[in-house]
Amino acid sequence: MMPLFAVICRDKPGALHIRMATRDAHLAHIRDSGIVTYAGPFLQDGQMCGSLVVLDTTDLAAAQAWADADPYKAADLFVSVEVIEWKKVVG
Structure with missing residues (x-):
């Protein structure tokens, strides 16, 4: 198993329309890359406001x-994106 990396993204305020307009392309990127272990949106007051994606890939550069x-x-879409190595402990 290769190292895992968390991609932690926060949407710009009021940018839900950008997220929705781009969602199909984003989901295709997830599907086609073959390295996504987990993925899903952050929610605030029932609205999507960011993303968490866990990647199983060779290194931080990848x-x-x-x-x-x-x-x-x-x-x-994003006001911030952080990519950091992540260690799975439970699950």
Whole structure:
């Protein structure tokens, strides 16, 4: 098993329309990359407001490259993106 990396993204306030317009392309990126272990949106007051994606890939550079290629990033959805190595302990 390769190392795991968490991609932690926070949406810009009021950007739900960008998320929804780009969602199909984002989900295709997840599906087609073959390295996503877990993925899902953060929720606040019932609305999507960010993303958590866990990648199983070779190194931090590969994880960062995945995050940089995310259609959400190209659509300027995020106010912040953090990519950090993550260790699975439970589950």
